[in-house]
Amino acid sequence: xxxxxxxxxxxxxxxxxxxxxxxxxxxxxxxxxxxxxxxxxxxxxxxxxxxxxxxxxxxxxxxxxxxxxxxxxxxxxxxxxxxxxxxxxxxxxxxxxxxxxxxxxxxxxxxxxxxxxxxxxxxxxxxxxxxxxxxxxxxxxxxxxxxxxxxxxxxxxxxxxxxxxxxxxxxxxxxxxxxxxxxxxxxxxxxxxxxxxxxxxxxxxxxxxxxxxxxxxxxxxxxxxxxxxxxxxxxxxxxxxxxxxxxxxxxxxxxxxxxxxxxxxxxxx
Numbered sequence: 001x002x003x004x005x006x007x008x009x010x011x012x013x014x015x016x017x018x019x020x021x022x023x024x025x026x027x028x029x030x031x032x033x034x035x036x037x038x039x040x041x042x043x044x045x046x047x048x049x050x051x052x053x054x055x056x057x058x059x060x061x062x063x064x065x066x067x068x069x070x071x072x073x074x075x076x077x078x079x080x081x082x083x084x085x086x087x088x089x090x091x092x093x094x095x096x097x098x099x100x101x102x103x104x105x106x107x108x109x110x111x112x113x114x115x116x117x118x119x120x121x122x123x124x125x126x127x128x129x130x131x132x133x134x135x136x137x138x139x140x141x142x143x144x145x146x147x148x149x150x151x152x153x154x155x156x157x158x159x160x161x162x163x164x165x166x167x168x169x170x171x172x173x174x175x176x177x178x179x180x181x182x183x184x185x186x187x188x189x190x191x192x193x194x195x196x197x198x199x200x201x202x203x204x205x206x207x208x209x210x211x212x213x214x215x216x217x218x219x220x221x222x223x224x225x226x227x228x229x230x231x232x233x234x235x236x237x238x239x240x241x242x243x244x245x246x247x248x249x250x251x252x253x254x255x256x257x258x259x260x261x262x263x264x265x266x267x268x269x
Contacts, residue, residue: 004050017048019153025122028209035123035211040204041156047198049152049190051182055170056148056190061141062134066164071189075109075143082141094118096127096139102170103144126213128154129205129231132163138212145170155195157203160233165192202232222247 002008002020018040023029025036041048059071061082068085069078083090091114097103099119110117118139120127124146131142132154151167158165167190169179179186188194206228207214215227226243 004052015045016042017045018042019048019149019156021125021150021153023208024125024150024153024205025208028122032209033122034209035120035126035213036208036216037123037126037205037211037214038208039125039153039206041153041202043156043159043196043201044198047196047201049155049195051148051169051179051184053148053169053171053175053179053184053186055145055172056151056167057145057170058128058151058154058165058167059141059143060128060131060154060158060165061163062132062137063162063164064134065141066162069141069164069166071166071168075106076113078143079110079113079115079141086140090114091116093140094138096120096131096142097144098122098124098127098146100145106144123211124150125154125157126205126211128165129157129161129203130213132158132161132165134161134163152195153203155192156201157231159192159196159199159201160203160231160236161238165195166190167195200234202230202234204228204230219247 002018008018021039023036024039028034029036057071059069059078061069064086065082068081079090079093079095083093094116095110096118097106099121107117107119127139128142130137131139148169155165168188169184169186171179171186176186205214206226207216209216214229218225224245224247226245228241228243230239230241
């Protein structure tokens with residue numbers, strides 16, 4: 001895990017902000033569940049939103065929904081606006097939400113208007129990216145309260161994919177002062193350009209366990225096989241990369257207390 005303000009890298013090359021989620025879906029990975037990924041996002045130096053507040057209320061859509069939804073609008077109005085923009089009835093709009101008590105009101109209101117609800121236990125980043133992919137996705141919108149750091153990571157992908165995203169910090173007791181000490185208005189609506197101000201951004205994610213988004217790591221005869229996605233606004237591309245890794249190569253890394261470990265400069269590539 002990287003901490004706010006921590007410096008990594010060799011010092012060569014362009015200066016960048018980096019946001020890391022070592023495992024998006026920690027519980028999924030620990031139980032062998034579906035959909036855990038490892039993800040890193042980067043953008044020009046000074047362009048990524050950062051805060052010590054843990055949670056953020058979010059709404060994410062793909063390119064068709066850009067400019068049609070607002071976190072200040074009601075759940076019902078947002079779904080109807082997206083349905084109209086996509087040329088579909090409300091009953092064919094699928095909304096993904098993190099399955100937590102704090103999102104129960106969203107879920108109930110979505111069901112009342114007949115929208116499709118897709119609940120997920122973990123995997124905030126993966127489901128946000130899936131919502132922004134649009135043409136490859138079974139999810140049309142992500143909404144609800146999830147991780148703030150995960151929101152910033154996802155914003156880089158949404159920026160690259162031409163989608164739209166808005167957020168607002170969701171404060172627990174005592175966190176109002178934390179936000180203000182960081183110079184953040186806790187009630188401010190965070191537009192996509194607040195979360196990722198740079199037009200040059202990228203995201204790379206690798207599957208940890210099998211999921212709808214990416215295949216997980218598998219081991220066959222001394223090799224590890226991985227599947228990754230690389231999304232870049234610089235080249236306006238989305239690449240899928242299948243990797244084969246010789247497990248013997250890990251012995252080349254220096255060891256600490258008998259355990260293989262990478263140099264800090266290898267943490268970001």
